[in-house]
Amino acid sequence: MLLEEPYCRMCLAEGRRRQATVVDHVVPLEWSQCDERWNKQGACDPCHDGKSKRERAEGRPCDATIDRQLAEVKRAFEAAAQGGRVDL
Numbered sequence: 001m002l003l004e005e006p007y008c009r010m011c012l013a014e015g016r017r018r019q020a021t022v023v024d025h026v027v028p029l030e031w032s033q034c035d036e037r038w039n040k041q042g043a044c045d046p047c048h049d050g051k052s053k054r055e056r057a058e059g060r061p062c063d064a065t066i067d068r069q070l071a072e073v074k075r076a077f078e079a080a081a082q083g084g085r086v087d088l
Contacts, residue, residue, distance in 0.1 A: 001023045001037065001040055002042055005020060005041060005042035006020055006042060007019060007020055007042060008020045008044040009041040009042055009043065010041075010047040011044060011047060018047075019044065020041075020042025020043055021043075021045055022042075022043045022044070022048040023041075023043075024040065024043035024047075024048050024051065025039055025040060026039050026040070026073045027039055027066060027069045027070050027073060032069075032070055036074075038073060039070065039074075
């Protein structure tokens with residue numbers, strides 16, 4: 001997965017280019033049970049740690065919210081893949 005997405009997606013979204021060192025589940029696996037490629041992203045350690053900390057602090061959302069998040073992530077991944085990109 002990191003070969004497909006070698007840079008941290010969260011850093012790229014903020015205009016930085018940092019090597020991805022961790023495979024992160026966009027919607028946490030513990031919440032969604034979704035281990036599909038479209039729910040994974042490359043992340044650097046600082047971004048992954050910060051995201052995980054925020055998710056623990058916020059707690060698990062309701063099932064409807066998780067389902068909505070998964071649908072949004074899947075749509076975005078599929079749209080990016082059609083354009084030849086996996087690094088959303």
